[in-house]
Amino acid sequence: VIFIPVGLVTLRASHSVIAHSLALVVEIVKRYDIGCVHKPFRINKVLYIQDDSIPKNCSLSFKVPKYMKAPIDIYYQLDNYYQNHRRCGVFHLMGLKEELKVNRKNIAWKSDWEHKFGKNVYPFNFQNGTVIGGGKLKPRIPLSDQEDLIVWMHTSALPSFQKLYGRIETDLDVDDVVVVHLMNNYNTFSFGGKKKLVLSTTSWLGGKNDFLGLASCICLYRFFFGNLCRCYHAPTSTVSK
Incomplete structure (x- = not known):
């Protein structure tokens, strides 16, 4: 879940400058x-x-x-x-x-x-x-x-x-x-x-650079769907006496 705010913050920050009323x-x-x-x-x-x-x-x-x-x-x-x-x-x-x-x-x-x-x-x-x-x-x-x-x-x-x-x-x-x-x-x-x-x-990330934000979103996507698929394909076990 931490990837969501990190991705949004870095995407937003990559289009802002730390000066002149936070102009793009x-x-x-x-x-x-x-x-x-x-x-x-x-x-x-x-x-x-x-x-x-x-x-x-x-x-x-x-x-x-x-x-x-x-x-x-x-x-x-x-x-x-x-x-x-x-x-x-x-x-x-x-x-x-x-x-x-x-x-x-x-x-x-x-x-x-x-x-x-x-x-x-x-x-x-x-x-x-x-x-x-x-x-x-x-x-x-x-x-x-x-x-x-x-x-x-x-x-x-x-x-x-x-x-x-x-x-x-x-x-x-x-x-x-x-x-x-x-x-x-x-x-x-x-x-x-x-x-x-x-x-x-x-900006504080340099020039226009969506890489960090997009990378965070991709990590979130892979983490979420990777675990979803893992749960879906988890093998069932039986206990025999």
Whole structure:
């Protein structure tokens, strides 16, 4: 029975922010992979993305639908992408450059950049192969300081996932115009993937995240019906003298 209130509370909390009169979490999602392909190349998007001579720079412009209180998380999202199978994506680094000031620090787990990724390890020979991904590592900067790589290296179990890129530390008001400059480098067209930019405020569970609430409800369902079936199929015993 305890799963019922836990599930309801976490579902409700995932859509609320601890600020601004408990306003709902505001999330802006913009797909850009196709829109950033120049029109003459849209009949053959794979050729476009693989041709290094074609500029891949692109700009997105959109209005803020609701007040967004800082900090505002910036994610890049990939759909239909099996990260645990497509190892060529390990060094995929987005080329996002926000007109607003973006904080790129503390986006990775502290235990990772303090212990797991070495301060004395430099990726000068990490990308000597033919497959690089969307961007290049900085060979003169230690791995512990390349937090976007650390974030990427946490493999997702699902084919659609978001990776934290940075945070905007300025509130955004309704109808504010946000301009994002990016490089549309990484090839998702070959496997039918999608690339999206996500801006999101947070609740005490993070951004929009129904996983905990849904997981609690699923646990309740399995517990209730599992025990019901167990009782129904319980064998009868006879006592013989």
